[in-house]
Amino acid sequence: MSNNSLKRTWNWIDNRIGFTDYIVPLMVHLVPDNARWWYIFGSATLCAFIVQVVTGIGLAMSYVPGGEDTYESLKYITDVAPLGSLVRGMHYYGASAMVMLAVIHMVQVFMHATYKYPREMNWMSGVVLLFVVLGMAFTGQLLRWDANGVWSVTVAAEMAGRTPYIGPTLAHFMLGGETVGGSTITRFFAMHVFIMPAIIIAGIVLHMLLIMRHGISEMPDVNEPVDPDTYKEAYEERIQKTGVPFWPVAMWRDVLFSTVIVGVIMACSIFLGPPALDPPPNPSSINANPLPDWYFLWYFAVLSLLPPQLETWVILGVPVVGFIVLFFLPLISNKGHRAPSKRPWAGGAVIFISMAFIVLTIYGYKKPWSPDFGVKELPASVVGTDKGPLAEGAKLMHIKGCLYCHDIGGYGGHRGPELTEIGKLLTRDDIIIRINNGGHNMPAFASSMSSVELNLIVDFLLTRGVTPEEDVPKNPTQ
Amino acid sequence: MNNQPPQQSDKPCCQHPRRTFLTRLSIGLSAVIGLVITMPVIGYVLAPIFKKPKEKWRAVGKLEDFKVGGFVLVQYEDPSPVAWAGVTATAGAWLRRVSETEFIAFSINCRHLGCPVRWVDDPKLFMCPCHGGVYYEDGTVAAGPPPEPLQKITVRVRNGQVEVQTIPTPLTLTTLT
Ligand code: FES
Numbered sequence: 001m002s003n004n005s006l007k008r009t010w011n012w013i014d015n016r017i018g019f020t021d022y023i024v025p026l027m028v029h030l031v032p033d034n035a036r037w038w039y040i041f042g043s044a045t046l047c048a049f050i051v052q053v054v055t056g057i058g059l060a061m062s063y064v065p066g067g068e069d070t071y072e073s074l075k076y077i078t079d080v081a082p083l084g085s086l087v088r089g090m091h092y093y094g095a096s097a098m099v100m101l102a103v104i105h106m107v108q109v110f111m112h113a114t115y116k117y118p119r120e121m122n123w124m125s126g127v128v129l130l131f132v133v134l135g136m137a138f139t140g141q142l143l144r145w146d147a148n149g150v151w152s153v154t155v156a157a158e159m160a161g162r163t164p165y166i167g168p169t170l171a172h173f174m175l176g177g178e179t180v181g182g183s184t185i186t187r188f189f190a191m192h193v194f195i196m197p198a199i200i201i202a203g204i205v206l207h208m209l210l211i212m213r214h215g216i217s218e219m220p221d222v223n224e225p226v227d228p229d230t231y232k233e234a235y236e237e238r239i240q241k242t243g244v245p246f247w248p249v250a251m252w253r254d255v256l257f258s259t260v261i262v263g264v265i266m267a268c269s270i271f272l273g274p275p276a277l278d279p280p281p282n283p284s285s286i287n288a289n290p291l292p293d294w295y296f297l298w299y300f301a302v303l304s305l306l307p308p309q310l311e312t313w314v315i316l317g318v319p320v321v322g323f324i325v326l327f328f329l330p331l332i333s334n335k336g337h338r339a340p341s342k343r344p345w346a347g348g349a350v351i352f353i354s355m356a357f358i359v360l361t362i363y364g365y366k367k368p369w370s371p372d373f374g375v376k377e378l379p380a381s382v383v384g385t386d387k388g389p390l391a392e393g394a395k396l397m398h399i400k401g402c403l404y405c406h407d408i409g410g411y412g413g414h415r416g417p418e419l420t421e422i423g424k425l426l427t428r429d430d431i432i433i434r435i436n437n438g439g440h441n442m443p444a445f446a447s448s449m450s451s452v453e454l455n456l457i458v459d460f461l462l463t464r465g466v467t468p469e470e471d472v473p474k475n476p477t478q
Numbered sequence: 479m480n481n482q483p484p485q486q487s488d489k490p491c492c493q494h495p496r497r498t499f500l501t502r503l504s505i506g507l508s509a510v511i512g513l514v515i516t517m518p519v520i521g522y523v524l525a526p527i528f529k530k531p532k533e534k535w536r537a538v539g540k541l542e543d544f545k546v547g548g549f550v551l552v553q554y555e556d557p558s559p560v561a562w563a564g565v566t567a568t569a570g571a572w573l574r575r576v577s578e579t580e581f582i583a584f585s586i587n588c589r590h591l592g593c594p595v596r597w598v599d600d601p602k603l604f605m606c607p608c609h610g611g612v613y614y615e616d617g618t619v620a621a622g623p624p625p626e627p628l629q630k631i632t633v634r635v636r637n638g639q640v641e642v643q644t645i646p647t648p649l650t651l652t653t654l655t
Contacts, residue, residue: 066560066562066563067560067562067563067564067565067566067567068563068564068565068566069562069564070566071565145566150566151592151593151594154587154592154593155591155592155593155608157592158587158591158592159591169527172526172527172646173523173524173526173527175526176526177526177529177558178529178557178558178646179556179557179558179569179644179646180566181556181558181559181560181563181566181567182559182560182561182562182563182564182566182567183526183560183563184566185566186560280565281565281566282553282565282566282568283556283566283568283569283570284551284553284554284568284569284570284586285570285594286551286570286586286594286595286596287594287596288593288594288607289607289608290593290607290608303591303609304608304609304610304623306623308623308624308625311623311625369608369609369610370605370606370607370608370609370610371605371607371610371612373596373598373605373607399600399601400600400601401598401600401601401603401605402601404598404605415610438620438621440621441610441612441621441622442621443601443603443612443614443620443621444620445601447602447614448600448601448602448603448615449601
């Protein structure tokens with residue numbers, strides 16, 4: 001086709017679809033010239049969402065929502081389908097990227113107080129979007145319908161069940177029945193694939209329309225606090241004088257950063273691969289160690305640390321209060337200073353929340369929250385001998401489950417205090433009392449241990465941290 | 479053709495009764511369409527909440543298969559399985575034959591947040607892998623965050639079969655028997 005006829009074809013199309021009339025003005029609308037690298041996160045979140053839509057459609061071609069077949073279809077996608085593992089990986093890391101970018105975007109907007117007049121609803125629609133994105137992350141974790149998925153949905157239902165009055169209704173609505181099973185997965189599938197994406201797409205459209213309507217905000221200026229009476233005209237005036245066209249003067253940064261993001265998502269799925277599948281989703285299988293994906297791990301840590309009386313309040317309060325506070329924030333403060341230097345509380349809040357998030361996440365990963373079911377018996381090198389009462393006491397430490405929680409010389413779990421030096425710290429009576437009565441996070445063993453067993457264990461423990469000469473009790477009490 | 483918008487009047491009803499009627503008609507019919515489309519679906523989606531949980535007994539094995547001793551994990555079919563559920567329509571319980579005539583069973587769900595508890599035979603404890611909840615063999619809390627004892631499940635023997643009574647999740651809502 002000659003250049004001329006190409007042009008004619010394009011003109012014909014353009015005349016009918018109105019690209020030049022409708023789209024071009026949007027692309028080249030003026031944006032503040034100081035809107036630089038700070039502004040790349042929103043578009044990158046959108047880009048991550050596009051990755052999710054495309055890879056999600058791909059996955060849906062082979063994914064079977066329902067019962068046993070779901071697990072098989074996931075195995076097929078991961079192990080057999082050409083490029084299946086790559087697509088699943090991209091969807092997984094894309095989800096992480098989207099959650100992360102949405103939060104960073106929000107923190108940036110918050111720090112620069114862009115939510116103030118006239119952009120209150122930009123922020124509010126963004127908060128709704130954030131919560132739906134988290135909902136996507138959560139339902140997505142369950143669609144990985146393996147043991148972990150089954151138990152996560154059980155935990156979620158238990159949490160929902162604690163809501164006053166409507167708890168049971170909510171939980172049964174979520175499960176699609178009384179128990180976790182086939183109707184649960186189809187329900188979550190519909191939420192993850194139809195309902196939430198529809199809300200997200202509608203939310204994005206609204207979010208973008210509002211951006212067009214109010215213009216991209218400028219970097220905060222200490223000398224120009226927001227005054228709703230004059231803001232709009234002043235902004236218009238400045239933008240006419242100093243604004244630059246969005247395409248391509250500002251947009252190239254967005255495109256560049258989005259390229260980096262897609263590259264990182266791709267690299268992660270190539271080199272790290274999608275998360276491994278747990279054993280099949282059998283709600284009666286007890287060999288599971290349910291752990292949420294990383295973005296919810298902080299919450300898991302909080303739930304483990306809380307005293308039981310507070311638990312229900314926190315389970316229900318954190319999401320609800322979090323949403324309300326964030327959603328109504330611009331209505332509480334929609335004028336005044338935008339510069340971070342003038343808003344120390346805002347900066348403090350961000351720093352505090354990020355620190356809490358990091359600390360709790362690390363805690364969630366590191367802390368053994370539970371007994372270590374797989375511990376081995378203490379080796380002779382630690383016990384000091386492989387026969388006699390000492391060796392028997394050491395063996396009982398394993399049999400009676402003490403080692404699930406207590407570490408001795410580097411062997412054992414970490415849920416309870418380490419006992420490597422316990423012989424130096426406690427007397428025989430102290431140890432007996434603790435074993436018999438338990439306390440705090442230790443069960444009482446009085447009813448499940450004979451006095452012979454108890455004495456063997458105590459004799460063994462009394463040698464811990466004590467040098468061999470002094471240690472062996474002359475006459476183990478019977 | 480007259481493209482001018484019609485003149486606004488104080489009482490549009492009297493000025494343009496036909497137009498007002500058509501406006502109302504369109505709004506009304508749109509609402510009807512909306513209701514007709516959404517009501518069945520909403521009802522369908524909400525249906526599971528209104529279903530009364532049925533008391534269902536499930537056989538878990540022959541009487542002679544169970545020896546007096548510690549707890550064993552028994553698996554049975556979910557009380558309300560869907561046809562396509564496969565292995566996900568399985569539920570489980572910890573069952574113990576206490577004596578020749580007496581059985582006791584617990585739900586495998588921890589009373590804290592529902593994780594699967596494991597029976598460890600020697601120390602005679604149930605332990606939860608999630609947040610370290612521990613229960614004694616009678617189901618009472620030994621340590622950790624669970625606020626309540628393990629949920630008891632009713633067991634009966636019928637025609638030489640041991641049967642358990644299924645209970646719904648979430649357990650936090652089920653009142654103790
Ligand atoms: S679910 Fe068992 S301790 Fe939390």
